[in-house]
Amino acid sequence: MLEKIDKPKIYSIxxxxxxxPLAIEVANLHKSYPGKKAVNGVSFxxxxxxxxxxxxxxxxxxSTTLEIIEGMREPDKAPNTLVLVDGLxxxxxxxxxxxxxxxxxxxxxxxxxxxxxxxxNLDMLASLYRQARPVxxxxxxxxxxxxxxxxxxxxxxxxxxxxxxxxxxxNDPTLIFLDEPTTALDPQARRNVWSSIQKLQAAGKTVVLTxxxxxxxxxxxxxxxxxxxxxxIAMDTPTQLIQQYARSQTVICAFASDILPAQSLSVIPGVxxxxxxxxxxxxxxxxxxxxxxxxxxxxxxxxxxxxxxTTRSSSLEDVFISLTGKELRD
Numbered sequence: 001m002l003e004k005i006d007k008p009k010i011y012s013i014x015x016x017x018x019x020x021p022l023a024i025e026v027a028n029l030h031k032s033y034p035g036k037k038a039v040n041g042v043s044f045x046x047x048x049x050x051x052x053x054x055x056x057x058x059x060x061x062x063s064t065t066l067e068i069i070e071g072m073r074e075p076d077k078a079p080n081t082l083v084l085v086d087g088l089x090x091x092x093x094x095x096x097x098x099x100x101x102x103x104x105x106x107x108x109x110x111x112x113x114x115x116x117x118x119x120x121n122l123d124m125l126a127s128l129y130r131q132a133r134p135v136x137x138x139x140x141x142x143x144x145x146x147x148x149x150x151x152x153x154x155x156x157x158x159x160x161x162x163x164x165x166x167x168x169x170x171n172d173p174t175l176i177f178l179d180e181p182t183t184a185l186d187p188q189a190r191r192n193v194w195s196s197i198q199k200l201q202a203a204g205k206t207v208v209l210t211x212x213x214x215x216x217x218x219x220x221x222x223x224x225x226x227x228x229x230x231x232x233i234a235m236d237t238p239t240q241l242i243q244q245y246a247r248s249q250t251v252i253c254a255f256a257s258d259i260l261p262a263q264s265l266s267v268i269p270g271v272x273x274x275x276x277x278x279x280x281x282x283x284x285x286x287x288x289x290x291x292x293x294x295x296x297x298x299x300x301x302x303x304x305x306x307x308x309x310t311t312r313s314s315s316l317e318d319v320f321i322s323l324t325g326k327e328l329r330d
Contacts, residue, residue: 020047021047021048022045022046022048023046023047023086023175024046024069024175024206025045025083025084026043026045026083027043027080027082028043028078028081029042029043029068029081030075030076031064031065031068032076037230038064038230039065039230040061040229040230040231041078041231042232043232044225044232044235046208047206048174049204049205049206050223051197051221052221052222052223053208053209053211053217053224053225054224055214055224055225055226055316055320056210056226056227057324057326060228060229060230061229061231062227063210066177068083069083069085069090069208070085070090070099071090075091085103086099086102086103086174101130101131101171102171102175103173103174104173105168105177105179106168106176106177106178106179107179112163112164113152114153115151117152118139118149118152118155119135119148119149122135122138122139122166122167125170132170132171132172133169133172138170142165142196144163147163157184157189158186161181161182161185162192165193169200174204175206175208176200176205176208177208177209178197178207181193181197181209181211182194182213182216183212190213194220197220209221214315214316217238217316218316221238222237223236224237224238224241226241226319226320226323233323233324234323241319242315248284249312249313250282250283250284250285250314251282251285251288251291251292251295251311252280252282252283252308252311252312253283253306253309254281254306254307255279255305255306256304256305256306256307257304262275262281265298268283268294268298269287269290269294270286270288271285271291272286283295288311
């Protein structure tokens with residue numbers, strides 16, 4: 001079961017000053033490639049101790065933005081550009097070297113070796129840092145003691161993700177970057193990783209993650225930035241984003257007869273959009289109570305009994321589609 005850990009309120013609201021210092025400060029960030037503007041004037045801050053998420057369709061500029069922040073890629077020269085991570089300017093090579101000692105990275109493409117054992121992988125990484133956590137401690141923390149002598153390539157997807165998280169923490173970083181940490185995992189393994197991430201925050205770490213799972217973003221993140229076409233188009237807490245950009249609610253219903261045209265339901269008070277897939281109608285409404293009452297009255301007047309009726313509150317998925325016009329995976 002996923003452990004419930006309250007999210008600390010460490011972000012600014014309505015322009016008020018934050019009550020936590022900054023872990024990351026980015027201003028006017030640009031990055032161009034031949035024929036493409038990957039990042040176009042991105043600015044945002046991440047506060048120490050929060051879990052900050054970045055959402056965006058493929059090609060939105062998420063990975064490029066993070067690679068610059070991680071010191072793996074140079075930004076374009078532009079006026080008033082600022083990229084500070086843990087107080088270090090990542091554009092300066094000497095400060096960038098120091099940064100790599102302080103941050104932890106769990107990349108979507110593993111940099112570990114399948115032919116080495118779990119312990120050998122962690123020992124090798126520990127040797128790269130001037131200060132590293134005891135490997136035995138990490139094996140215990142991520143429930144990997146029984147797999148310490150197993151070759152990485154023999155582990156399950158969930159076990160490999162736990163090894164990747166342990167590897168990201170080998171240098172005891174204050175700031176951890178996670179690139180789609182639960183891709184291709186089954187639901188139980190995904191929730192186990194969520195629990196590990198929440199424990200990182202409870203231990204005072206700052207976490208920046210990208211994800212393609214809306215439930216993951218809503219469960220874990222204190223704040224979210226939504227990117228599209230190289231720009232941040234919205235940024236706030238999940239709750240505030242839903243309230244601001246997805247005010248409608250959803251009614252899904254099916255009638256005993258399938259001859260009813262969708263436009264017949266569009267006149268019901270509160271309904272702003274109707275669509276049909278198979279025998280099910282999906283109604284978007286700005287007044288759920290009014291719509292439900294009138295839908296039941298419509299069913300009775302037309303002698304069309306309802307076979308199914310469910311409602312769904314607005315979600316981050318609705319926010320994302322409203323802002324970008326796309327599914328998260330396009």
